[in-house]
Amino acid sequence: MLNKIITHAMLSLLPLIAVTAQAADVVQVLTQNYPPFSMSANDKNFEREDGIEGIDKEVVVEMFKRAEVPYQMTLRFPWSRLQEMAEQQSGFAVYSLSRTAQRESRYKWVGPLSEIQLVLLKKPGNPIVLHSLDDARKYSIGSVDGTSVSQYLAKRNFDVKNVLSGAPTKLQAGEFDLWATTNPAGQYESSKAGVGRLEVAFSISSTQLYLAMNKETPDEVVQKLQSTLDQMRKEGFIDQVTARYLND
Structure with missing residues (x-):
């Protein structure tokens, strides 16, 4: 009887465990107001994906969707704090970040997205x-x-x-x-x-500007995103997006 109760309890927890594991696999992508690469469409300091626009925003969203890597995107403030979160918290990433010698060892990198x-x-x-x-x-x-x-x-x-x-x-x-x-x-x-x-x-x-990912991000995820971005560049997708923002 006791074994049946324990088994039932464990089975009832499986959906919760699955949801938690799935949530853990979602990359939390952070960005800031940094026009024309990423910015709030409503001039706010906090936005979800639908309220964000910009060159790198469109490139990053397309890249994650094509690579079929689950993600959530948030525009927040201040910039220095976003970098710390991506560096210190597993499952986080931040863009658009320049890949300097000072930052090189702090993240895993996907890019370049743009040049400044x-x-x-x-x-x-x-x-x-x-x-x-x-x-x-x-x-x-x-x-x-x-x-x-x-x-x-x-x-x-x-x-x-x-x-x-x-x-x-x-x-x-x-x-x-x-x-x-x-x-x-x-x-x-x-x-x-x-x-x-x-x-x-x-x-x-x-x-050049990059997507900087927490160092605990699996290499296969980083490589999948990088190869997807490389293909987008070959297709001219990045040039097309850039032209829409800078040639108006």
């Missing part, structure tokens, strides 16, 4: 002339906390004022002389904020 240029932007007509990056040390520099360009400058002992959002309007208001950001994201964000087109005071370097 690290730049220092200034207001139109600003007389600042930079012949080298070191020339920028005499000016106040603002950047969004946790971004690759902010980390790049901090590593080189630049005094950077880190902000959470609204960098174009803060630059326009004179809160800092130069905005350390990336293009085309910087110009896109400036246009959407009503600030207009900014001038490139100095171009630092270029880098």
Whole structure:
């Protein structure tokens, strides 16, 4: 009798165990407001997949669906916290993240999704002339906390004022002389904020953006996503999506 009770109890738990195991296999994909690569369609700091748009968002969604890897996508805030979650929590991933030497060993990588240029932007007509990056040390520099360009400058002992959002309007208001950001994201964000087109005071370097996955992600999942992305690139899917956002 006791064995029957135990068996019945175990059988009743099987659906719960199955649901839990299935949920554990779902990749939690995190992203931020980083136009034109990923952004809220409603100008919010929290969105589910249906409320997110952007170049890399469309590429990542297509990649997961083609690869038949279950996922859930969330746009959240702040950026530095999203990177920590993907690094420290099994089953998490984050995009669009530049693959720097500092970050290389922290994640498993799928990409590239896009390419960006690290730049220092200034207001139109600003007389600042930079012949080298070191020339920028005499000016106040603002950047969004946790971004690759902010980390790049901090590593080189630049005094950077880190902000959470609204960098174009803060630059326009004179809160800092130069905005350390990336293009085309910087110009896109400036246009959407009503600030207009900014001038490139100095171009630092270029880098590529990736999906960064927690290191416990099975290699076969990473490889499946990578091969799917490679096929999408061959088909011209990524170029088509990029053109729709940048050639309007």
